Amino acid sequence: MTIAMRLGWLPVLDRKLLRELWRLRGPALAIALVIAAGVGMVMMSVGMMRSLEATRDAYYDRYRFADVFAPAKRVPVALLPELAHLPGVRTSEGRITMSALIDLPYVFDPINARLHSLPAKGRPHINDLVLRAGRWPDPARPDELLANEAFLKAAKLGLGDEITVILNGKRRAFRIVGAVLSPEYVYAIPPGQIFPDNARFGVLWLHEEVLAGAFDLRQAFNELLVRVDPGTNVVDVIRRIDDRLQPFGGIGGYARDQQISDRFVTNELNELRNMTRILPPVFLLVAAFLTHLVLSRLIDTEREVIGLLKAFGFRNRVIIGHYLKLAILLSLGGLILGATLGIWLGRGLARLYQQFFVFPFLQFHVDADLFLMALLAALFPVLTGCFIAIRRAAALTPAEAMSPPLPTNYGGRLTGALTQFRSLDQLTRIILRGLARRPVRTLLTAIGIGAALALYIASASSRDNVEEMIRITFNQAEREDLLVTFTEPRGRDALTALARLPGIRRVEPVRAVSVVLTHQGISRREAITATDTGADLSRLIDIDGTVIEPPKQGLVLSASLARQLRVGRGDAVEIEVTQGRRPRWQSHVVAVVESAIGSPAYMRLDELDRRMMEGPRISGAFLAIDTDARTAILKALRETPAIAGISEVEASRRALRNTIAETMGIITLFNTGFAGLIVFGVIYNHARVALAERARDLASLRVLGFRTTEVAYLLIGELMLLTLIALPLGIAMGIGLAHYIVSAFGGDLFTIPYALSIGTMARAVLVVMAAAGATAYLVSRRLGQLDLVAVLKTRD
Amino acid sequence: MEGLTKIYGAGVSAVQALRGVDLEIRSGELIVLLGPSGSGKSTILNILGGLDEPTAGHVWFEGQDLTALDGSALTEYRRQHVGFVFQFYNLVASLTARENVALITDIADDAMMPQEALAMVGLTDRLDHFPAQLSGGEQQRVAIARAIAKRPRVLFCDEPTGALDSQTGIMVLEAIQRINRELGTTTLIITHNAVIAGIADVVWQFADGMLAQSTRNPVRVAASELRW
Structure with a gap:
């Protein structure tokens, strides 16, 4: 009464709109959450990226970072x-x-x-x-x-x-x-x-x-x-x-x-940008698709009211406008929520990364274009989706809407086929026929749930990928305990001296020289790493785990360096050493290796010795040691004046985990959070609309003596079946998306392998099942509120 | 029924739908309940059918006080003893005639075979048709078959002919009358249509939430002889 009075100044249709919105607050919230997840993700990611790049540039500029x-x-x-x-x-x-x-x-x-x-x-x-x-x-x-x-x-x-x-x-x-x-x-x-x-x-x-x-x-x-x-x-x-x-x-x-x-820094920012460039638009797309799906179904349930309004003489234009307003209001909440959340999280994330990169200050600003982009991206599918559904409803003559509707014809080939299975119980039959009657909608809903699952899988996969990179690097490639580097290149006798230290299990030589590699006018300053054949401690491992031996002659290049120099297998590269006697020569690229972490250029030590014209020289050695002797060995090494640096592989492993894993970890956490939100939003939305569509059937069954649990089976069974269809679809899409993200990232310093784990997929499936379970619980609670008396009197 | 009272709402907006109704239905009787809209006849049916609770009074069913039962016990009461026929049939569109009946026979203890129930309403040749492939009268007869297939003790029909033309309506009433006669199902029909009163053992006339008149027909007319 009081609400009605307060709304008195509004036109009647708008009053209906506001009350409708209040009645639909449950689904509206779920729609808003899905839109918010899509918009929020875009705002957060793009805002954070722009902020970090602006911060880096301002930092370099203000503190006069050298160009050369x-x-x-x-x-x-x-x-x-x-x-x-x-x-x-x-x-x-x-x-x-x-x-x-x-x-x-x-x-x-x-x-x-x-x-x-x-x-x-x-x-x-x-x-x-x-x-x-x-x-x-x-x-x-x-x-x-x-x-x-x-x-x-x-x-x-x-x-x-x-x-x-x-x-x-x-x-x-x-x-x-x-x-x-x-x-x-x-x-x-x-x-x-x-x-x-x-x-x-x-x-x-x-x-x-x-x-x-x-x-x-x-x-x-x-x-x-x-x-x-x-x-x-x-x-x-x-x-x-x-x-x-x-x-x-x-x-x-x-x-x-x-x-x-x-x-x-560039590599890390690229990695971040890669994660923020591919996933958020997909998020937005999925959110838009789901919103479209839900809104058009919601409007389908309003068919009768639309017929009634037409019977009263409302023009189509007015009716369409009315429902478009409803759709906009429904999505506006999500937009505002998403934008606010996105900006807030983007700023928070940028601040986190600021501490991570240790930038002395942070430049965060939200650009209007970004906001506009998210607005349009979210509104477009909402409006088109509604427009189609409303037009469909408005095309009915008022009489069609006012007269008792014909029951939907289930006499199709697919639905009729089920008649033969006598042993099937009737409720399951209702579920199966319902899904089969509208195969397109069933498939779209399953794809929607699957897409949400795919987002989760793709978001979470980056953690697996980094773990795999760490595994390849430290279990297969870098198996030494220590790397010592000499102040000056030394003869091979240094190896013997090292090997003589007590507790040393194995010593392998390495020489790294600074070079400029040139191909067709493109030059890159890199180091060539050279080792003996049959090296066991430090090996070149390609991203599928294959060991690459240095060739007898010629050069092995990392894929990223090969891309930069625009060379392939068999091409000749100009090598100019920038130390010692500065020899220059031409070498053929024997192999291009996609390696996780590793030297960008690789050759055999005896060939390098020949080219350097200095006799056999090494610049360092890989050592495998007995753990018990570690202290004594480190003490001895430190007291050796010829040794300029000692690095422990365990420390590198920790360092790697602390840097890349952490950078990725933060954004992954947010991505999976948003994906989880979408998963829940999709499933909940679907169940709510299904409840609205089936309310009459469900109430009839209750009147006929079916228990609440039996009636709930109709909804929950359908939901579970859709989820089951969605799982393989989602896993397939998730694997595809995860692959695409990995392939889209061409890192300069390291390459991230694709290594989606069963565990991650299982976790994603669990998240979907949990969302389905929570939805089932929420929906069955609503079943208790069905109006049994009303169905006796009302037609559809 | 003892002192059955139902008040909807409270305060100034309270509406008294039933004002202390005392009635008795004998087993196997066919009762027609007549009355204008708002006379309380639907409220009676809802309470007897276990869909609504009275504000005061008691309903006794074979020695059991229905008003003392909770929601799930009422569900069991409907499941075991009550058949419903609705004005708009309320068939499940995605189930065939046979399957709509099987919906109920699957969950009842002493049910007929679906085709047996459908035979009683004269639909042996339409077993595997979906509701959309049946006429209104056929749909209502499927609904009756669905209601009686579990051999209910009572059958409640709410305006069963309300959405049908007279010829089809008479066919539906014939089916109801036959069930009442052959199975001995106590039957309560709500209708606006006074002509239907002819097929009843007892006719109750409701007005303003009270029983205005109760008439026992000396002779029951066959449904096929009705005209409107």
């Missing part, structure tokens, strides 16, 4: 003015960059360090630092240094703590006075590795004269940083710089996109 890095052996400071005037160079700066080991009294594990010099005066002009805590080193205190924040946290070091750094074989104590971030070390990745490992790798910034003194680089530098003029061809600038630095031991400059941290 040019390492060399020893360049006199006097050359700087000339370098600064090279065409295309906007600003340039020379610095000293060195590797070292850090010795912490209470940490036994080997800790590698990268050292950079700080300018004598002021802050770095290029690759500036974000001071997160503490202060800049006092120019008068040579023992003060800055360290990257991630390392300090992981190594549990604080400001004011003292650490010992082994500089060129000499131990020297320093005091940490500041924790910093650097655009150069968004990810701090130890040399020779491709994953960050903050507990065992630190980046330190020291006074210039300290490093110059320790490494004999007074009045000199060994790395040139350059920011180029906007619009300049970076390759040309690098060529000019290389020409100038070559006499000073320049080993070839490289652009920012070859810098390891940026490559990793």
Whole structure:
């Protein structure tokens, strides 16, 4: 009464609309949830991606991240003015960059360090630092240094703590006075590795004269940083710089996109973008399809009212408008909910990733175009779906709607065939005929449930894929315990020396050299890794788990590098070594390997030795050790001056899990959450509409003496049957979608294999079954509220 | 029935549908209940059929007080003892004539074969037809076969001829009369149509929620002799 009075100012049809909306609040909520899941997913993903990319760009720009890095052996400071005037160079700066080991009294594990010099005066002009805590080193205190924040946290070091750094074989104590971030070390990745490992790798910034003194680089530098003029061809600038630095031991400059941290960030963002580019539109599509399905069925149940309105003289246009309004209102809730939720979650996710990437700040803004896109994408199917259903209903003459309807004819071939099965009970017969009578709708509903299942499977599959990548990498490819790298390439006798240490089970040689690979004008700066044949510890494994032996002659390339260079099997590649005697030669690509993680270029050690013209040389060794001897071995290795770095494979495995698995984990959690929401929305919607459509049959059966449980079987049995049809469809679609996502991602640093597990599929099936179960419970509760008296009096 | 009262709603909007009705039905009788809309005849049928509860009063069925039963016990009462025939047949469109009857015989203890029930309403040749393939009269006869196949103690028919023309309506009434005669099923027919009263043992006239008149017919007319 009071509501009716309050609505008095509205036209009658609009009052009906609002009350209808209130009556349909259950299904409306479910529709809203499905739309919200689709829209929310798009808003969240795209918003987060844009935000992260904008943040990265702003970070690089504000802290003047170098465009070009040019390492060399020893360049006199006097050359700087000339370098600064090279065409295309906007600003340039020379610095000293060195590797070292850090010795912490209470940490036994080997800790590698990268050292950079700080300018004598002021802050770095290029690759500036974000001071997160503490202060800049006092120019008068040579023992003060800055360290990257991630390392300090992981190594549990604080400001004011003292650490010992082994500089060129000499131990020297320093005091940490500041924790910093650097655009150069968004990810701090130890040399020779491709994953960050903050507990065992630190980046330190020291006074210039300290490093110059320790490494004999007074009045000199060994790395040139350059920011180029906007619009300049970076390759040309690098060529000019290389020409100038070559006499000073320049080993070839490289652009920012070859810098390891940026490559990793880009790779991670690409992986994220890949997950956010494919899945959300599919989500939206599925949500739209389901909304369409549900709304058109809902309007079908309004047929009678539509006939009545026409009988009263309402025009078709008005009636269509009325129901379109209903549809828009039904979906508007979802849109607003989805957009709000999406923006909120997107901001939250971006913030999570901000901490993960350690960006010093976050730029989050929601663009209007995004909102508009989601709006249109969600509204379009809703409106078209309703329009078709309403037009169908409005096409009836009022008389047709007012007279008793003819029962639906079930005399078809498919439905009639069931008559022969006498042993079937009648309720099951009703279910089967109901589904068979409308095969298209049955199939569409099953596809809808299946699509929701597929989304869940595809979303959850990324976790399996990363696990598989870890498994291939560490159980098949990297089976060594330790990798040691030497300060300088050494003869093979170093292997013998290593093998002689007690507790060493196996030693295998490796040599990595920096090269520039060129094919048809495209150049890539990479490292070639060379090993002996029959290597057992570190092997090249392709993504299906096959072991690839280095060929007697020629080169094996990773698929991503081959793509970048546009080469295939049999093509010739120009190889230019950027160290030692700088030999150049042409080599044929013998194989292109799709490997999860691994060196991008691979060849046999004896061939590399021949090409390098230095005699047999190795740059490091893989070691398999007895666990009991670990401590003794690490101690001995650390005391060996020739060893520059020691990395433990277990630490890499942990690092890999902490980075990729975590990046993927966050987004996967959200994706599966949204998918779960859609699964529930679809099933619940279907059951509610089915209940509305069958209300009269169900009530008749109750009057005839059927128990609530028996009547519930009619609805729940149908639901379960549809779900059973949907399961194989959904699994098939899920596998397809999961495959597609994997194939669409061409990573630069690593390739993610496809490895959807039975467990994930089982979990997805369980989620669907749980949603069906919950729906069955909710719907059977409503069966108790059927109006038995009404069916005696009303026709359909 | 003792002091049967039914009030819908409360306060100013309360509507008294039944105002203390006392009646007795003998086993095997055919009763026709006449009365204008709102006279309370449907309310009586709903309460006797176990679909609704009276506000006051008692309904005794073979010594059992129906008003003391809960929802599931009422379901069992309907399942075991009551047959319903609706104005709009309420057949399940996706089941054939035979299967619509089997729907009930499957769950009843001492049921006839579906074809046997259908034979009683003269539909032996339409066993495997779907409702959409049957005329209105045929559909209503399937509904009667469905109602009596479990050999109910009572048969409630709510305007069974309401949606049918007179010729078809008479065929349906013939079927009901035959069931009553051959199976001894106590039958209660609600109708607007006073002509139908001729086939009854007893005619109750309802007005304003009360029994206005109860007449016992000295002679029952055969349904085939009715004209309207």
